[in-house]
Amino acid sequence: MASSKDIYLIGIAVVYLIAFTSLYVQVPGLYGDHGLLPVKNIVKGVPKTIADWFDQPSLIRYRYKYSMDTESAMDLCCLVGAFFSTLAVIFTSMRSSLVFFLLWVLYMSLYALGQTFLWFQWDILLLEAGFLAIIIAPLQLLGLPLKHRHDKMSMWLVKWLLFRLMFASGVVKLKSGCHTWWGLTALDWHFESQCIPTPPAWYFHHTPDWFKRFSNASVFIIQIAVSFLFFAPTRTLRIFSFYAQVFLQFLILFTGNYNFFNLLTIILCFSLLDDDDLSQAGARKRNSIVDQITSMLSSLFTLLVFAILIVCSYKYFGIHIKEGVVSSEINFTKQGFNVYVRYATGVSIWLAIASLAWEMATCLYRCATEERGFVRIIYSVVSTVGMSLIVIYMFSLSLVPHTELDSEVRGQLPPPILHWHSQTDSLQLVNSYGLFRSMTGIGGRPEVVVMGSSDRTNWKEYEFLYKPGQLDRAPPVVAPHQPRLDWQMWFAALGSYQHNYWFVVMLYRLLDNEPVVLDLLQSNPFSHKAPQFIKAQLYTYHYSTMTENRNWWRRDPNPKEYTPILTKDDLTQYLTDRKILPVKARYKPYGQLDSGLRHIRSLVRGIDHFILVTGVTLFAISSSFLLRMAR
Structure with missing residues (x-):
């Protein structure tokens, strides 16, 4: 195994x-x-x-x-x-x-x-x-x-990375102040407004409101509360946290095309499992009285943690069942949550230090007691000490992005750690995370539609490979591939073309019928001759209703102007100033x-x-x- x-x-x-x-x-x-x-x-x-x-x-x-x-x-x-x-x-x-x-x-x-x-x-x-x-x-x-004996210690860094990723992803949603996260209504818009939804996202969008609010609250519980169980001393709690995180990732993967992100996160989750958990060796019978007492105490502690988790979920998220319907609402203030984040961030650091110290002590103990021969013992001890220094250094670096969640905790970091981080920042050794910070597409999904014309009268739409376009086209399944142009078109719809100069370059390339750019699109409506004019309009897309069987999408009939009507001459000077044009000959x-x-x-x-x-x-x-x- x-x-x-x-x-x-x-x-x-x-x-x-x-x-x-x-x-x-x-x-x-x-x-x-x-x-x-x-x-x-x-x-x-x-x-x-x-x-x-x-x-x-x-x-x-x-x-x-x-x-x-x-x-x-x-x-x-x-x-x-x-x-x-x-x-x-x-x-x-x-x-x-x-x-x-x-x-x-x-x-x-x-x-x-x-x-x-x-x-x-x-x-x-x-x-x-x-x-x-x-x-x-x-x-x-x-x-x-x-x-090596220090394998568990180096794998501990993966567990710490997973904790930072999940904890921060939960915290930033509420720290952003977004009213949909605080009202537990974010999933009313998420399935429709995410970058490239999958077909099941359409069905999840039409689930009952109580289900989406309960799911929203569950996301906070899994990411913010359950993440602390990564460092639990009992096997049952660690396995529970493993399945909770993996279950969440599979749901995200099922309803959205997030390339390799969900797969990568699931891989990180395996740091929560020991080799015994994977081989079932940890379930062996316990014969001695000490083993039986330890098992009993472990079970009591596990039950206590589950009880606290249930009580806190009921108290802070109002999760309860009434007449067969699950209801939920946030029962804490923004000020109270900020205090919690400050406290939880500090506790997480000390909890991580204690967990890491335990792993180091355990590794050294096994080096001294389980190795055979003087040379093997010395090799194991030296390699474990060397790995300990590496792990401590990496952990210290990670405290800088981890404490971005609270400035007061950040200010308590020793200056040498801040200096080490600044020296290696360009290498992306450690980073801060926080996905879905604010919900987008509230009130409808903004979508940029690019159109070309040869006479300024008859306009034809460019169809992209995966992003929503034609109303009757089903959402695709494209993960683990990430179509990066389609992703950026989603971001472009949230802003303006003035802040996305690559979008202007794209318009010029389409006016030039550039093959390498057209390869990133589904089809070219001007395959015989390039268009003379191009423009982009901003539509608001919605999922079709349950009673509309023909189309997956519907969009407002009156779009806004995203760009004016443009020609190659209009764009040439703009691109020349940015050294996109003229295209120089290849290196020889x-x-x-x-x-x-x-x-x-x-x-x-x-x-x-x-x-x-x-x-x-x-x-x-x-x-x-x-x-x-x-x-």
């Missing part, structure tokens, strides 16, 4: 594979010379100092040394990352620190230049979780063992590596992005499974 460490390393490799492959198919349209945000305009030259490297940590800066242009260098990072992550999924020997270090450097190289299309919370979560994989994975050099001379990368690109172009990403991922997972079965 695989250990929690094995599951974590395989899972991170799978997520890396998804992330690299998903980004690869979008590189030309997003970052190429004719794309929306040409990376060549921001990438710097070969770093001359360490400080210069930290300013833009990317291997792509070395592109000209290998006769490659910027787009080919990004392709190379994606392909090498996908190749080694596939090997890491299939072969145990490839799940080493060196391989995970390479994967982390490659993804960091892309992230550092990714701009708005790559700066999502799941991207920085992957970087942080991926860096922990470097610490957790064995070196596999000089015959060193694959498992071409190298063989550059030519090979462009040949690979020509082979995969035209393959459905979702099919390619899922196909590659399933190939790696099935190969790993078959190899394990053959042993």
